[in-house]
Amino acid sequence: MVNNVEIEGILHAAPQTLTTSNNATLCKLFLRHVKTYTNKFKTGEKISFVPVTTWGPIAIQCKDFKKGDTIKVTGTIEFQMWEVNGEKKGQLVVTAKSVALQSTI
Numbered sequence: 001m002v003n004n005v006e007i008e009g010i011l012h013a014a015p016q017t018l019t020t021s022n023n024a025t026l027c028k029l030f031l032r033h034v035k036t037y038t039n040k041f042k043t044g045e046k047i048s049f050v051p052v053t054t055w056g057p058i059a060i061q062c063k064d065f066k067k068g069d070t071i072k073v074t075g076t077i078e079f080q081m082w083e084v085n086g087e088k089k090g091q092l093v094v095t096a097k098s099v100a101l102q103s104t105i
Contacts, residue, residue, distance in 0.1 A: 005094050007050060008072040008102060009033035017063040027059035028052070029099075031073065054096040062099055070102040 009031040016028040029052040034045050052073050054062050065071060075096040082089055 003076045005077050006072070006074045007031065007033055007094065008070065009050065011065055011067050011069045011071060012049060014067045015062050015065050017059060025056060025059040027054045027062040029054065029062060029065070029071070031071070050094055051091065052094045052096055054099060058096055058099055065101065072100045072102055074098045
């Protein structure tokens with residue numbers, strides 16, 4: 001089964017870099033993707049917010065990104081679940097295979 005994601009957007013928040021208990025480096029990014037659309041009635045924008053998780057060397061690279069940077073992410077999509085005070089929660093997350101800072105003109 002194919003599970004590939006490629007998305008470009010703007011960092012909505014500063015990256016969060018963490019070190020796990022087994023010394024793995026993890027960086028969490030929150031990407032804002034804006035899609036412009038036009039139909040016969042109007043032109044508008046659809047905004048999506050996408051959580052991205054990076055590991056290892058990619059996470060180390062991402063820690064230098066800043067809120068407002070435009071980045072391109074390639075990776076896979078996963079459903080992550082956790083529990084808070086007995087309540088189960090979950091969300092779709094992109095796990096990055098590569099992340100590139102895009103130049104702005």
